[in-house]
Amino acid sequence: xxxxYIVLATFAGGLLSVLVAxxxxxxxxTRLVKSLVSLSAGILLGTSLLNVLPEAFESHSAHPxxxxxxxxxxxxxxxxxxxxxxxxxxxxxxxxxxxxxxHFDAEQAGRGGLTVLVGDSIHNFCDGAIIAxxxxxxxxxxxxxxxxIVAHEIPQEVGDFIVLLNAGxxxxxxxxxxxxxGMASVVGGVLGYYLIGSFDGVLPYLLVLAASSFIYIxxxxxxxxxxxxLAWRDTLAQVAWLGVGLAVxxxxxxxxxxxx
Numbered sequence: 541x542x543x544x545y546i547v548l549a550t551f552a553g554g555l556l557s558v559l560v561a562x563x564x565x566x567x568x569x570t571r572l573v574k575s576l577v578s579l580s581a582g583i584l585l586g587t588s589l590l591n592v593l594p595e596a597f598e599s600h601s602a603h604p605x606x607x608x609x610x611x612x613x614x615x616x617x618x619x620x621x622x623x624x625x626x627x628x629x630x631x632x633x634x635x636x637x638x639x640x641x642x643h644f645d646a647e648q649a650g651r652g653g654l655t656v657l658v659g660d661s662i663h664n665f666c667d668g669a670i671i672a673x674x675x676x677x678x679x680x681x682x683x684x685x686x687x688x689i690v691a692h693e694i695p696q697e698v699g700d701f702i703v704l705l706n707a708g709x710x711x712x713x714x715x716x717x718x719x720x721x722g723m724a725s726v727v728g729g730v731l732g733y734y735l736i737g738s739f740d741g742v743l744p745y746l747l748v749l750a751a752s753s754f755i756y757i758x759x760x761x762x763x764x765x766x767x768x769x770l771a772w773r774d775t776l777a778q779v780a781w782l783g784v785g786l787a788v789x790x791x792x793x794x795x796x797x798x799x800x
Contacts, residue, residue: 617752665727701718
């Protein structure tokens with residue numbers, strides 16, 4: 541059953557967001573991204589700090605100082621991956637106030653969308669492995685982690701879909717590229733199940749790596765996007781969606797630790 545859960549969760553995380561992106565107009569997608577970025581920031585931060593890290597530190601097989609070292613190493617690792625454009629989490633759209641130069645989206649998409657495809661595939665593969673590690677540690681934690689990843693994947697895939705469309709690709713090609721990269725999540729989940737399952741002792745460290753991924757994405761990518769000067773209504777909307785994300789993570793935390 542654990543493998544089935546992993547496949548279903550990674551499939552949802554990899555393809556559900558692609559279908560959402562493909563089914564809506566660019567105008568609707570742009571408005572959707574703005575709300576979902578705030579929501580996913582809350583869910584990712586809450587899940588990492590209230591669910592994943594506590595689960596890892598409750599293990600008696602790993603020393604806390606070592607886990608903190610892994611957390612630090614994970615943050616630096618994901619920073620380096622993004623530095624070489626192998627760990628992308630795009631939420632950009634044209635006229636988003638970031639003042640990118642003309643043809644920025646075309647450059648981001650790269651030749652035939654290759655940059656988006658490769659970067660997202662690696663990102664999604666890592667997400668799949670993270671989901672597998674969480675399910676192997678605790679089924680409830682697996683669902684909580686999958687929820688956090690799905691919440692983040694939707695605005696990410698929407699952002700990439702918009703980048704590809706603005707770069708001149710047809711909706712069909714943009715959908716195909718995003719679907720291919722989304723399937724990497726399933727591959728990462730299945731491989732993670734077979735490779736991680738044989739080494740129970742590494743689970744706490746993998747959970748800390750998962751948390752470092754969530755924290756890095758939230759702090760380096762999502763929260764800075766919410767720092768723009770906005771009208772008070774838009775600011776309240778951002779805070780409200782962020783609060784909803786944190787509330788969801790907190791509710792899941794109560795269920796997880798209340799069941800222990």
